Amino acid sequence: MSRTVSRPAIIGALLKKEFKAYSRDTVYLLLTLLVLIAVPIVFRALPDSVDETITLAVSPPVSVLVEEGKDALRDLGATEEQLAELDEADLTGEQEGLLLLEFEDEEEMTGVIEGTVEAWQTEGGEFVFRDKEADEDKPDDAERVNVDIGIAFPAGFISDVATGEDDITVTVYSDAGVPEEIKGAMRSFVREAAYQLAGKELPVDLPAEESIVLGQDRSGDQVTLQEKTRPLLLFMILLMETFSMASLVSTEVLQRTVTAVLVTPAKVGDFLAAKTIFGTALSLSQALIMLALIGGMTAENWSLLLVVLLMGAIMFTGVAMFVGSAGKDFMGQLFYALLFTIPLLIPTFSIMFPGSVAPWVRIIPTYPIIDVLVQSTVYGATWSDSWGSLAYAAVWLVVLYGAGLIALKRKVESL
Amino acid sequence: MTEVTTGSGAAIQVEGLRYSYGDLEAVKGIDFEVQPGQILGFLGPNGAGKSTTIKMLTGQLTPKAGVARVLGIDVATDNPELQARIGVCFEEKNLYINMSARENLEFFASLYGIKDADAEGVLRRVGLADRAKDRVKTFSKGMRQRMMISRAFINKPDVLFLDEPTDGLDPVTSAAIRRTIREEAERGAAVLLTTHDMFEADELSDRVAFINEGEIVALDSAENLKLKYGTRSVKVRLRDGDGVREEILPLDGDGSSSRLAELAASPDLMTIHTEEATLEQIFIQLTGRGLEG
Numbered sequence: 001m002s003r004t005v006s007r008p009a010i011i012g013a014l015l016k017k018e019f020k021a022y023s024r025d026t027v028y029l030l031l032t033l034l035v036l037i038a039v040p041i042v043f044r045a046l047p048d049s050v051d052e053t054i055t056l057a058v059s060p061p062v063s064v065l066v067e068e069g070k071d072a073l074r075d076l077g078a079t080e081e082q083l084a085e086l087d088e089a090d091l092t093g094e095q096e097g098l099l100l101l102e103f104e105d106e107e108e109m110t111g112v113i114e115g116t117v118e119a120w121q122t123e124g125g126e127f128v129f130r131d132k133e134a135d136e137d138k139p140d141d142a143e144r145v146n147v148d149i150g151i152a153f154p155a156g157f158i159s160d161v162a163t164g165e166d167d168i169t170v171t172v173y174s175d176a177g178v179p180e181e182i183k184g185a186m187r188s189f190v191r192e193a194a195y196q197l198a199g200k201e202l203p204v205d206l207p208a209e210e211s212i213v214l215g216q217d218r219s220g221d222q223v224t225l226q227e228k229t230r231p232l233l234l235f236m237i238l239l240m241e242t243f244s245m246a247s248l249v250s251t252e253v254l255q256r257t258v259t260a261v262l263v264t265p266a267k268v269g270d271f272l273a274a275k276t277i278f279g280t281a282l283s284l285s286q287a288l289i290m291l292a293l294i295g296g297m298t299a300e301n302w303s304l305l306l307v308v309l310l311m312g313a314i315m316f317t318g319v320a321m322f323v324g325s326a327g328k329d330f331m332g333q334l335f336y337a338l339l340f341t342i343p344l345l346i347p348t349f350s351i352m353f354p355g356s357v358a359p360w361v362r363i364i365p366t367y368p369i370i371d372v373l374v375q376s377t378v379y380g381a382t383w384s385d386s387w388g389s390l391a392y393a394a395v396w397l398v399v400l401y402g403a404g405l406i407a408l409k410r411k412v413e414s415l
Numbered sequence: 416m417t418e419v420t421t422g423s424g425a426a427i428q429v430e431g432l433r434y435s436y437g438d439l440e441a442v443k444g445i446d447f448e449v450q451p452g453q454i455l456g457f458l459g460p461n462g463a464g465k466s467t468t469i470k471m472l473t474g475q476l477t478p479k480a481g482v483a484r485v486l487g488i489d490v491a492t493d494n495p496e497l498q499a500r501i502g503v504c505f506e507e508k509n510l511y512i513n514m515s516a517r518e519n520l521e522f523f524a525s526l527y528g529i530k531d532a533d534a535e536g537v538l539r540r541v542g543l544a545d546r547a548k549d550r551v552k553t554f555s556k557g558m559r560q561r562m563m564i565s566r567a568f569i570n571k572p573d574v575l576f577l578d579e580p581t582d583g584l585d586p587v588t589s590a591a592i593r594r595t596i597r598e599e600a601e602r603g604a605a606v607l608l609t610t611h612d613m614f615e616a617d618e619l620s621d622r623v624a625f626i627n628e629g630e631i632v633a634l635d636s637a638e639n640l641k642l643k644y645g646t647r648s649v650k651v652r653l654r655d656g657d658g659v660r661e662e663i664l665p666l667d668g669d670g671s672s673s674r675l676a677e678l679a680a681s682p683d684l685m686t687i688h689t690e691e692a693t694l695e696q697i698f699i700q701l702t703g704r705g706l707e708g
């Protein structure tokens with residue numbers, strides 16, 4: 001009697017069995033459910049805006065600068081309409097969480113930044129200054145305002161800009177304790193303020209950009225905690241499923257059920273294919289559920305996100321197969337699981353502390369995956385921005401999945 | 416229906432089969448045949464090479480030398496058509512313990528492309544029908560062993576490889592398992608069974624192969640082996656004061672018959688039994704070692 005079974009039928013039967021085994025591994029199932037329920041709740045509770053207000057001091061007051069510059073601009077042929085617009089220039093309008101504090105006197109401003117003079121804001125929005133040395137009383141019903149950065153414009157700044165003066169110096173004062181990110185944000189503010197004041201609408205040439213802009217463009221440091229956490233959670237889901245997948249592989253190896261499968265018409269290739277498909281589908285579907293619950297997918301990034309999550313899922317399936325075939329018992333398995341997954345976790349720190357990524361971290365296989373997740377969910381990166389990372393991730397994918405495949409194949413054949 | 420058989424019609428045909436794990440020669444060139452409907456018992460102590468032989472015949476290990484054909488197909492060629500027609504019961508109880516008895520059988524049936532597997536019927540044969548829906552996790556050792564046997568039958572195989580199917584089981588479970596094995600042979604399956612239990616080999620096998628240190632030292636029916644190598648004897652029990660005295664007389668020895676006549680006439684005579692050599696005694700005689708350990 002001869003029966004022939006097609007490969008897809010065998011793989012289908014193996015997948016059905018994988019699903020049963022997974023759905024009965026109550027520990028991992030509960031863990032997954034818990035994560036899928038609890039994490040989105042915690043996620044929603046995270047701040048979705050950057051609520052730290054940065055106080056920026058300027059001297060002289062903007063109105064003084066504008067008034068001084070009007071004549072020069074009028075000489076250059078600016079219409080009264082344009083000049084009226086200049087009056088309404090809103091320096092803080094574009095910048096959320098920015099408080100503008102104007103000083104008549106540059107010296108008073110530096111005093112506030114150094115901390116020798118305290119600035120207080122009353123409920124009415126008025127600013128009160130208190131000299132610490134002079135032992136003045138603390139004003140009532142006022143909140144202390146911490147001034148981090150101050151910008152001193154030279155007298156006649158706008159007319160100088162308008163007449164194309166070369167040697168214009170804008171001085172930016174900052175407290176030594178101000179973190180580099182905020183300094184960067186301030187520099188970009190200075191640049192935008194300059195555009196506002198002597199903007200494109202006006203018939204003037206801006207002085208060379210460098211003379212005003214002291215740093216790089218929008219450095220993107222103002223990322224909300226939700227935005228930071230989102231790629232991290234997606235990555236964690238992939239990692240979590242690595243553990244349950246490794247356990248599915250290892251029980252099959254340790255209990256030698258795979259041997260029973262392989263004396264039937266099923267071949268090693270069918271077994272490996274079923275494990276790959278199941279592991280990848282498991283991680284990917286859960287990452288997508290998580291994504292649906294915590295948001296972050298847009299009309300622009302969905303295809304990129306899908307592909308990078310798929311790549312991550314296959315990569316981790318490879319890791320799971322490697323780990324699952326490595327240990328001789330449960331403890332051994334756990335040891336190998338930690339040994340392999342901890343280094344793969346390191347690049348996630350780059351999400352929490354951007355700008356501080358050590359060069360060696362970029363070598364870690366998961367770095368390009370995380371990088372694309374962050375770039376696409378936070379900074380709106382698209383396919384064209386991500387080819388480099390994707391290609392790099394693809395190389396690691398081949399290496400890690402290949403290693404997992406070979407390790408499991410050899411293990412199974414040696415049973 | 417592709418009936419691939421050799422000229423001799425043997426279901427299993429082995430010639431000069433060898434296997435070594437590194438430097439350790441586990442199987443040192445063995446030859447044997449099993450006809451359809453026949454049970455061959457591989458009798459030997461632990462480490463004799465029984466499992467290694469089964470692993471080669473079922474495609475788990477590739478022979479280092481020699482040829483083995485099962486249903487006329489060389490076992491060294493990874494052939495799904497052959498695998499569809501064999502059933503294997505492993506030494507380890509490798510069942511999916513988180514699946515029910517029924518699910519285990521249905522899963523394996525699906526690997527053979529059998530859609531309407533009679534899992535219930537197979538479980539009934541091994542006395543597990545009432546536990547069909549329970550997870551194997553909850554089964555005792557004997558129940559798991561019966562599951563192993565039923566799984567080996569699920570595809571109605573033409574050849575069965577059973578590696579120590581009753582090892583460590585209670586007599587009742589062992590008897591039940593033996594009965595189903597005999598039924599499979601009656602259905603026409605060729606059975607290769609390994610054991611280190613001489614009673615099992617004796618009771619179940621049409622022929623017995625003595626295997627020791629990777630070599631077959633004797634192969635024949637249990638009857639013939641006993642006739643050929645065993646010495647029959649008579650055990651006479653006599654009253655001796657308050658106790659009992661035993662005397663064993665070889666039946667073929669010189670002077671045994673006159674001594675037997677003498678004892679038979681004694682007023683102290685209690686019983687006379689003829690004693691047949693056991694397979695183990697013959698095994699010891701041939702190899703210098705016993706079956707245990």
Ligand SMILES: Nc1ncnc2c1ncn2[C@@H]1O[C@H](COP(=O)(O)OP(=O)(O)O)[C@@H](O)[C@H]1O
Nearest residue numbers: 436439441459460461462463464465466467468
């Ligand atoms: N995987 C293995 N690696 C190394 N040696 C092995 C392995 N399996 C079995 N052996 C050795 O091969 C010999 C035969 O073993 P085996 O075929 O399992 O014997 P049996 O089944 O008759 O008890 C023994 O000496 C055993 O220790």
Ligand SMILES: [Mg+2]
Nearest residue numbers: 465466467506
């Ligand atoms: Mg054995």
